[in-house]
Amino acid sequence: MAYQPDRSQYPSRKPDGSLDIDLSSGKYLKLWQGPQHPGITGNMSVELTVCGDEVIEGKTHVGYLHRGFEKLMERRTFIQCFPIVCRICVPEPDFNEYCYAAAVEELAGLEVPERADWIRTLILEMGRINSYLMYLGGQAGALGQGVIGQWTTYVRDLMLDRFEELSGARIYHMFIMPGGVRDGLPDGFDQRMEETLREIESTLADVKDVMFTNAVFKKRTVGLGYIDPAIVDQYGVTGPTARAAGVAKDVRRDQPYLVYPQLDFEPVVGQDSDVFARADVRRRDLLMSVDLIRQILARMPRSGAVMAPLPNVLHWKIPFGETYIRGECSRGEYGYYLVTDGSGYPRRVNVRGPSYTHAMALLERLIVNCNISDVAALMVSLHTYPPEIER
Amino acid sequence: MRDLYDRLKTAFPLGELTEQRPDLAFVTVAKEQLRSLLLHLRDQEGFTHLVLLTAVDWLEEGNFQLTYLMNNRLACRDLGVRVMLPRDPASMDSIHDLWPTAATYQRELREMFGIDFPGSPRVDEDFILEGWIRTPPYRRDFDTLKFSDEVFAPRPGRASSDPTEFMKQQLYPDKT
């Protein structure tokens, strides 16, 4: 059931293809959503041109969180880059750590111990759960249902406790280093993790009852923000957003990394490609991550090195080369393009965050003909995190 | 990857193939051939997904390297297409009509590297920065620390001693 707006009000187009909008006619209104606006994900803004309640043009404005990571990394040594990369994406920082570490390891020819690979996979799945929990709260919140956010943030907090005891920090874990991970699991971690997973599962059951089996929620989201499977590649759509459109893209299966080949899972795919389908795909993906964590904890080796011996990091040089490392984060394909030139500093790092394509080109396309009320829900459904757009 | 390279080689003048991994390789192509190569890759070879488009500043050689990373998601492999551009003035054909997302990448390159993409939508608008009037920041000749120190003025009161010099001063005060 695709959303079919009434196009009779549509403004005509100028010869150069842009919309012919005369603001002084009083028919149209420029409305800024963000950056200081509760209905925006993070610190970004959308410049809406509205006619009545209908959005006829939307432009994403980013850059409010730009710190110039790619430049900063060019003047930091390879080890000094490691604490900084996680800041590129706040809610799920671990992918930055992994992709960066893997890129450095590949170019430096480091062999990571197997145990470290298992722990890395564990961390990535934990981060995925965190990110999805945050998304679920945000998706319900964008539609005015605050209680889901209360529950999911609480269980996310429990997961942050697990992160804290594992890595020593709540948000920026800085645990996955080039060469491996910093340390093994603490004592009793498995048991506490199992308790947390159970709490998550019970909360998700509640979420299913209250959010997904909800007449109003369905009314708002079914049919909203339809993405045609045909434009998935054109617009660089990846991850759950693509899977909700029936395109079974999942880097974990397509180009497996870490220990994913040894785990038993099947990508979650949806059909309807609307906001509801995307939310549902993410909910099921979350449950799959819970299952993956159980598999990992049951099968991971418990002893052995967690770090490859590093050269002295204070003057670590990496020979000339370039590579691209990708991983499947909760929002889609996350990748690091790293170029080295034989010196102690990266020549160039480019971070490919999935939000980059989702929040710009795709959002600007989907937002047309959408109701003002739905802008927030639509944007949240693409699960974008602004800091990874502008870095 | 080698077979693909050999196939492409018959139709396009390509540089050497750099095989980074079994599923990732890089190849260099001339500026003029890029568009037809990308089209060929997209329509004939199944490289439908433009993963990223970015630039590397080889200041010493006076070149920009543009990297178009293409992904064939059925075959699960990637091909990075490199194009070398003279650094000044840097200008490149836009591919926003092939992939709408490319317009965003091109806006970023325009702002951060000063590479022009004539015809790309909104390419001259501010993208990330606002009111930036200096050298595009991602160019290698832009010194970000120097800029920051001058414009943002770090908090005074910080000073550090070098252990070597400090020890010489302390232990051999007359032999400095």
Added chain:
Amino acid sequence: MSFEWIKIPYALLTLFIVANYGFLLTAVMAKIAARVGRRHGIPVWQNYVDLIKNYGLRSSITHGVMFYLGPVFRLTGGVGLLMFVPTIYGTEMFSNMSFAGDLILALYFVFFGSLGMALGAGESGHPHSAIGVTRGLSQVTAAELPFALAVYAVAVQYQTLSVTEIVAAQQGGILHWTLFSNPLAVAAAMLSFLGTMMRPPFDVVLAPQEIPIGPPTEYHSSYLALMQTNRAIFPIAKIVIYMNLFFGGAASWPVFFLKVFLIYLVSVIVGVVFPRFRVEQSIRWFLIWAVPLGIAAILMV
């Protein structure tokens, strides 16, 4: 009918009790809603602190006369509504200034506040205020329609427009309440009630994720304090009407407190668990579900 001046201090006393009850009740409701979210929620006295804080803010800028009058009108709506409805049935002290035709007056006051707000918020110049106001007006219109129908049904049922007399007619046992004598009208009115309590799924006016906070976006300091006071009084006043029309009124303060609490709770029970409708969805919802009920109620009578 001679006017008794003693009614004025009595009415002010009513106002005082209701306002305080309103402050405490909203805080208690916030705590209850917070419990659903598994937390404690605000302290019960928080509303007072906020009120003092807002009165204590030093700067207050204005966007013109109407901007200033907006909250005043709004408060007038709330106070007026309360003033012309008997708060406690059967007591001289707390039946306020109810007259024979006060039902119509009460309906008028319900609208009055929204209109005042519309003028004020429009003056503030913030586009989100303006959008919020247009949403508010369309929503109020749609939501008050079933209420008006229900009131009409009740008026026809009891053959009077005086709230006092309607309450009087419901005395003598729970089965005499309109709730049981005319359930369709009550159903229509309660659906409308949901729509006017600014809670999901009908909080399209404030809709924080859409139009930050709607009409009051530009309001601050004492303007906001005034509106907060109104927000304590107005819902209670409205619930008093509902209580009087449909739930047998209250003959004493304890009964009053209990009934108001329970009626208020209805909106919270629904509000906490649903997301928000879009404007046109909510209007359509009222027209499809509530209005036919109201019409049916009239037909039944």
Added chain:
Amino acid sequence: MSLSDVLSPFSAWKNLFRDPVTIPDPLNDRPGAPRYRGFHQNDIEKCIGCGTCEAICQNAAIDMVAVAEIATKPGDSGLRPRIDYGRCCWCALCVDVCMTSSLSMSNEYKWVDHDPDAFCFIPGVDLKHWDSSELGYRRPEGHRLTGIERVAMGELEPEVRADSFVEIVAGYDLEQAKLEADRCVSCGLCVATCPTHMAVPEYIATIRDGDYEQGVRLLYQTNPFSNVCGRVCTHRCETSCAARHEGDPIAIRWLKRHIIDQVTHDRIKQIAAEGRVSKPSGHQVAIIGAGPAGLTAAFDLAKAGHGVTVFEALPAPGGMMRYGIPEYRLPYDKLDEDVDVIRSMGVEIRCNTRVGEDISIDQLREQHDTVLLSIGLHQGRSTRIPGSEHEDVVSAVELLRRITFGERFDVPTTVAVIGGGNVAMDIARSLARMQRQQHGQVGVTLVALEAEDLMLADREEIDEAREEGVVIIPSRGPRQCLIERDALTGLETVHCVSVFDDQGRFAPNYDDSDIQIHDAGLIVEAIGQAADHAFLGESLTEALEWERNRIRIDADGRTSESWLWAAGDAVQGPDVITAVAAGHRIAASMMEAFAGTSAQTH
């Protein structure tokens, strides 16, 4: 859309009857996890102020600052890290890289202040309530960002080397040297400890970069005896190396040798000559003794354009480097290379010229502007125990000199060596080699006054000596040499309980009940050396100021006579690198003196 879609959401209300999950008092109830990376702690006693934390901090959050409570001493810069919490990102790289594990993190995380300048503090010095916190991030077991194990040096096996004077140490190859150089954290603590302040971090960096010519350049800035020092230096730098606290110190000495081994001798000569003043200044300097001090001064002075003549009593230059150190530790050709570089600066070395016999000191004074006395310690001290005047009781220096001359005299099957220093080891091992060559077996007994762990010799010398068959018996004092029918038969020793008294003075305390006899056809005394000052003549000896049998000098090496400087072992004690440092100082001092005067005409 079904009825359940309307009713199901109300199930949320079940939470009304559950307890809230809110933490009652989050400000006090929530300590950080045991591994939490909270605020920094620093054990300032353990900290050595190496600044590695500062180097790795990508936020420039750490400054090394002087702290009143901490004095600078070798191996401890006296600086301590000051952390700016306006910069820190709590990545704990500083903890990971800390060379002594002094830096750690507590699990405390609340710090609020209205003053932005208050967030700079020196952990451990500016006291904080979390200083004694037990929990918090510590570097995990085995998690190191720098190498800890020294790259093993290739050495001849004991059975191969025991009967040969071939050099034992093989030297690092390129790969090994890179690995070892990679461990250096470039803190520079060693620089101040090195008497001549060699630019150690910098020349080690040249190994990593493969730029050996630059390495040689750096070496020659402070030390013209890199071949020698790369082999036999006492490497005090390694005792102050930051890496020694949690692993092996960097093999600075071997790395130096590696650099010099990688560049051809001719190229070294060119590099050493860079910056040489070719125009003669006209000043003439006489240097008595071609040891490390004298030749270093000669090198500096000649490079600056002054005329230098070195007078050496023995047949070849090098002094103790040649006549005191056995060939298996320092091959003569390597020493010759160093001397050759110095000669190539224009230094004239007159060997077999003994001042006082072949030329008088007064002549020297007349013919030169200044004179440097660097005669070394070439006379062995005697224990003066009963029987020590026997002809088979000899001093170690004398014996070593004879070995250097190439005399392959007969060594008896049993030898006793008295002394626990490096000279004792040298002679013991040399004699052991000759015994093995002559008799096929070793019979050397070494008795040292000190206990095993207090012996003055380097640890590796002791170990290697044992490997080569030398029997080392610590804590024994010589009592008398046993002589039967004019022939030496053995050495009698007693157990030494302690060497020094409470005030730290030399006053050995013996346990007379514990007596041992060591068979010995030859007894070698290696308990110290003395200088021979007879050539100075009476008047000059009178004129000079003396201090415990040594000529008194000031910090620049000047004696009380304005034309005479003194340096080297004779005034400062036995150590090549100290002598080199003195040589530099004296050269600088002399040039300072020249700066005021015009050249004499001779």
Added chain:
Amino acid sequence: MKDDFPTPPVRDELKKRVVETPDGQTIEIDPLRDYYCQSAPTVMPAAYSKIVEGLFNWARAESLWILGFGTGCGAIEMRPLMTPRFDAYRYGIQWRPTPRQSNLFVISGYLSVKTLKRVIRSYEQMPNPKYVVGLGSCTINGGMYFDSYNTITRLDQYLPVDVYIAGCMPRPEALLAGFEELKRIIRAGKAEGANQYAEQFDWYKANQKRVIHDWDMPDYNW
């Protein structure tokens, strides 16, 4: 610092233009001049009576309304703060979506130049008295972005700050500790940042203008 790179042309809508007003006057408009921000705020005295001011200060301390503007990464820890685990509502803290109704601005971490502009606009819209809490290293001395060309290093150059919280990022508990400290300062009547801003307006404005060149903004919402 002078760069040789050519200055990009000024956008059309940012050029100065002359417009005719409805009553016939002609005025010149310079979009790059910040009309809003150039009107200096006035210093607002405290209530005359000490007791009243004391009461107000108590109420201000117990009713901290945070502006819902997540300026940097620290915003992610604001959410746990307002949810079951930490439930800051019980301390009188809540979000407001509009600056007009907020009296506390939590600068959650680094500020890019682009955000700083919006932050200043928002701050100036907040009613006096208003408070600023700087969260994390970045607000104190630049934090890990000390060398970035796009983030400010010292928040106190641009806005008066009442409390700083160390950390990167500070945990919710640390934030609560910061709010407690702020409450103490407010109760003591020492949180006069708004008046300080008004008094030293020229100094603050000069600092702001040194880093922000383009003052063009829609005139509402921040």
